[in-house]
Amino acid sequence: MDAPVPAFGEAPEDPFAVARSAWAVLDDRGTVVGWSERAEALLGHRAGEALGRAAAEFLVHPADRDTVLDAIAECEREHGWYGVLPVLHRGGHRVELGFRARAVTRVDLRCEWFLVMAPAQEVVQWETDRSVLDGLFRRSPIGLAVHAPDLSILRVNRAIARFSEVPVEEHHGRLMGDFLIGPDVETIDALLRQVLETGEPLIFTEQPCRVRRDPDRERMVAISAFRMQDPSGQVLGVTQTVEDVTDRYRSRRRLALLNRASARIGTTLDVAQTARELVDVVVPDLADAVAVDLLEPVIRGEEPVRTASGPMRRAAVRAVEQAALDVMYPVGEVFSFDPRTPQAKCLIGQAPVLEFELESSPGWYFQDPERSRRAVALGAHSLLVVPLTARGLLLGIVSLWRAGRPEPFEQDDLTLAEELAARAAVCIDNARRFTQQHQAALTLQRSLLPHALAEHRAVEVAHRYLPADPSSGIGGDWFDVIPLSGARVALVVGDVVGHGLHAAATMGRLRSAVHALANLDLAPDEVLSHLDDLVSRLADEQEAADGGPPGRQIVGATCLYAVYDPAAGQCTLARAGHVPPAVVTPDGRFSLLDLPPGPPLGLGGLPFEAAELQLAEGSLLALFTDGLIETRDRDLDIGLQRLREALCRPARSLEETCTAVQGALLPKPSHDDVALLIARTRVLAAENVASWELPADPTAAGLARELTTSTLAEWGLDELAFTATLAVSELVTNAYRYGGAPVILRLIRDRFLICEVSDGSSTSPHLRRARMTDEGGRGLFLVAQLTERWGTRYARDGKTVWTELPLP
Secondary structure, rough: OOEEEOOOOOOOOOOOOOOOOEEEEEEEOOOOEEEHHHHHHHHOHHHHHOOOOOOHHHHHHHHHHHHHHHHHHHHHHHHEEEEEEEEEEEOOOOEEEEEEEEEEEOOOOEEEEEEEEEEEHHHHHHHHHHHHHHHHHHOOOOEEEEOOOOOOEEEEEEEHHHHHOOOOHHOOOHHHOOOEOOHHHHHHHHHHHHHHHHOOOOEEEEEEEEEEEEEEEEEEEEEEEEEEOOOOEEEEEEEEEEEEEEHHHHHHHHHHHHHHHHOOOOOOHHHHHHHHHHHHHHHOOOEEEEEEEEEEEHHHOOOOOOOOOEEEEEEEEEOOHHHHHHOOOOOEEEEEEOOOOOOHHHHHOOOEEEOOOOOOHHHHOOOOOOHHHHHOOOOOEEEEEEEEEEEEEEEEEEEEEEOOOOOOHHHHHHHHHHHHHHHHHHHEEEEEEEHHHHHHHHHHHHHHHOOOOOOOOEEEEEEEOOOOOOOOEEEEEEEEEEEOOHHHHEEEEEEOOHHHHHHHHHHHHHHHHHHHHHHHOHHHHHHHHHHHHHHHHHHHHHHHOOEEEEOOOOOEEEEEEEEEOOOOOOOEEEEEEEOOEEEEOOOOOOOOOOOOOOEEEOOOOOOOOOEEEEEOOOEEEEEHHHHHHOOEEEHHHHHHHHHHHHHOOOOOOOHHHHHHHHHHHHHOOOOOOEEEEEEOOOOOOOHHHEEEEEEOOOOOHHHHHHHHHHHHHOOHHHHHHHHEEEEEHHHHHHHHHHOOOEEEEEEEOOOOOEEEEEEEOOOOOOOOOOOOOOOOOOOOHHHHHHHEEEEEEOOOOOEEEEEEEEEO
């Protein structure tokens, strides 16, 4: 009969448990002498049909006889057998059963066999479960630890033993603190106690830990845990799985570091800033201290030489501890590496150098023994040096140190450092190239704009130039102060469409053209007409170069050109699409001059008009580009009002006035280039100017000599009388012979003695070399030889020939 209850200690899921299995007893001849009710239910044979019969007679199919005989032979040899065999059912079909056979000795010493039978699928499942359990403790690469409710260790598998470097049997009864060190033990204990108290499982929680047998190696483990309890709900303990995920964790950190580097390195086109971004990314995730050293030409934006020679400049440095910064060379320090150092080897070979243990690599010590000694005292123990190369050029090196963390650099760290250095090197090279181009652009801009305006008797000037992009420092606006004949001065402000290098180059061509036209002493409206032609030609050239459609306006500009005569206190102005200038009289009245607008330069075919006005001595004339008063967020009227207030403040220098205008109208960088030129007018004293209208007859030359001699005597310039009278005589004679009335002689005492003769003819005098037989033609030649400079300027009703003689 079947046992009524499970045997003590039998697992209910065991298919061979007496309480749930079928059994039979065979004597030594293979006859069935015992048959349970469960055997009847399993195979269909009732006890009366089975007892007394040979088992092989009704339970074994002929096709299975050999298999069964092999099992019987093994059972007799081993005094027991376990496995699966096919058995013949009473219904005639075969059934796969699991068997567990054991030899039993009777009182008469005869041997009987006790067979326990169960369905094969239950046996296979049971064995699978047992195999899994056995694998977890013997072959699983994932650590498994079973803890009692007090967290003492009941059992661990071999993976835990390999991890802790302690044999399996020595774990029983001990705590995790006996094998691990640091605050990580407390964290893990707290997590396990939470699982014990709540029953909520812990799933894949990453946690750093160090074992006592290898305290210098930090590992990252993933912990999962669940509570154990019996069928009645009593808590038996907690089981945790421990997986070493150090490599995976480090790989994730490296990938995250690369992603961070992509976003944070190269945000600007500044070499030093890019170097700082590199060290900010590396510390503390990869190293405890980092230094970036660049070759000197790279800092200046120049292309470095192909060989690794020359001094290095420290571009950036960072460390976890301030004490480490005190040991390292500071930013800006220029030095060369000792040939024995890893840095020098990296520079020469242009390949990374990895020093796992600095104690066994003394070469680094030679760079600076005192600093090296202090670095060792701070715990420096591993060094990695990586070259910064881009596009085949060596730019510098990156030195990475480890001190606080015990692990030395490894090969994966070297690969990561090379990737970071490669990305940073490209950004640094881009910044170097930009620096080079920026410096070239600045050089161009400085060559195009006046460095310092020369002092002039006609006006006192001050200026401001503010490009739209302060970082580039270049733009299309310009200003100029050009000395003219007769103590006059030309004031110019212009604005080329666009910004940047192209606008600056166009501006330079226009400024050069203005200087050339000013030297011809052309009137302001004529200057603008010539500039208009030049801009049209520039537009045509650019269209041809770019392949654009014909007639498309590419280059455009505006300009304001003013000529001030301090002898007469008169200013002549013309503008080409430019904003009109502002005037502040000595008594503080502000106004924008009402000038004929004129078209912008480059439209072609439209005339320009000039206007004249009298300016009292001490008047302020402000010329500026539209970027000063027109902004995106401010109305034009508000800009003009602020300009009025800034210019009308009393009693200040022109530099202070410029600063006030800039502060009032440009408190923050403008979106447009801005040029500002402020001039305070001066008037020559009446005693320094003498003017006469001469008769158009042969006596004019003699009269001119007398007037010149007497005037120079009054001015105390008798030393110049001979030269001046000779020059004046020749000019007046030419005016009488070839010009027309009226003939006017004007003498001006300024930095030079200026002699001017005006007549009503527009015929230009020419300097020529007379032949021996010529009766004339030597006058202008003599004038050119005797004076400092001479020239001709034209007006609507004639011309003026002038000379300048240096004062004693």
